[in-house]
Amino acid sequence: MSFEVEFGTQTFENKRQSPEQLAEIAKEIRRDIIKMLVSAGSGHSGGPLGSSDIFTTMYFNGNMRYDRNNPNWEGRDRFVLSAGHMAPVMYAALANAGMYPKAEQATLRKYNTRLQGHPGRDMGLPGVETSSGSLGQGISIAVGMAMSDALLDHNDHRVYCLTGDGELQEGSVWEAAMSAHHFKLDNFCWIIDNNDCQIDGRLPEVMDVYPIDEKCRSFGFDTIVVDGHNFEDLQRGFDVFLNNQKNKTGKPTAIIAKTYMGRGVSFMEDSYKWHGMPPNKEQAEQALGELK
Numbered sequence: 001m002s003f004e005v006e007f008g009t010q011t012f013e014n015k016r017q018s019p020e021q022l023a024e025i026a027k028e029i030r031r032d033i034i035k036m037l038v039s040a041g042s043g044h045s046g047g048p049l050g051s052s053d054i055f056t057t058m059y060f061n062g063n064m065r066y067d068r069n070n071p072n073w074e075g076r077d078r079f080v081l082s083a084g085h086m087a088p089v090m091y092a093a094l095a096n097a098g099m100y101p102k103a104e105q106a107t108l109r110k111y112n113t114r115l116q117g118h119p120g121r122d123m124g125l126p127g128v129e130t131s132s133g134s135l136g137q138g139i140s141i142a143v144g145m146a147m148s149d150a151l152l153d154h155n156d157h158r159v160y161c162l163t164g165d166g167e168l169q170e171g172s173v174w175e176a177a178m179s180a181h182h183f184k185l186d187n188f189c190w191i192i193d194n195n196d197c198q199i200d201g202r203l204p205e206v207m208d209v210y211p212i213d214e215k216c217r218s219f220g221f222d223t224i225v226v227d228g229h230n231f232e233d234l235q236r237g238f239d240v241f242l243n244n245q246k247n248k249t250g251k252p253t254a255i256i257a258k259t260y261m262g263r264g265v266s267f268m269e270d271s272y273k274w275h276g277m278p279p280n281k282e283q284a285e286q287a288l289g290e291l292k
């Protein structure tokens, strides 16, 4: 199915902003996700919509340091989307940050696009630091980046990584976590999108990974649980990380963000059926109406 959509041109700044301003940005990100997915005719709706507030706080409230005029700036912070299937939310955040033209979002999942269904670093989209999509691997790459920053280059880069909660069922996630603790990576921030949903069920039905907070703590992380749809609460989580990094506490940080899959679109909210489905034309129209 093909459905013509128009992407806006407005981009947003990265500085401490009010919750109202952040809510406007998050809404634009959600609209872009819907537009991308309906034009692609395939892709994941639930995770990207549900984590839009996390991405908004990370990219537009002064947490991630990047330069839209020089995306390869050596001093930038790194972000790794370990849950690679959630690519549309990262692409929308990067477009709204002015890292590449917003109109290019229309190419999601099209042949040879820089916006592959799962992030492909070789495609050259600014802000995509590594390929990902095989669950459990991105976080290992991110921990490796944080190790090289802290132990080899001795710079002040921050490394952020987002995993899903179903992704926690991958054993390699915990090997990475163990390493972050062992190597005292206070420059590493692990964000867990805890929507309690995964590809075909609720977390405890498929494979119970709870209690996530106690697991992270026992793996040596400074762990904070936040409301993943409340910008002030999310920032509280990022502040814990910034303090750990600034004060060189030797502790990696885990932010467990409680979210709802499909947040912002009534008929998708908290339903795992929307994990990997795009909206059709009518559903996209309704969704965009709700996100006005």
Ligand SMILES: Cc1ncc(C[n+]2csc(CCOP(=O)(O)OP(=O)(O)O)c2C)c(N)n1
Pocket: 046, 047, 048, 083, 085, 086, 133, 134, 135, 136, 163, 164, 165, 166, 167, 168, 193, 195, 197, 198, 199, 261, 275
């Ligand atoms: C190693 C590996 N196994 C299976 C998959 C297929 N897969 C993609 S997303 C997903 C579910 C992940 O659940 P979660 O991390 O909670 O993401 P959400 O459903 O919230 O988007 C699965 C099983 C994969 N990408 N990689």
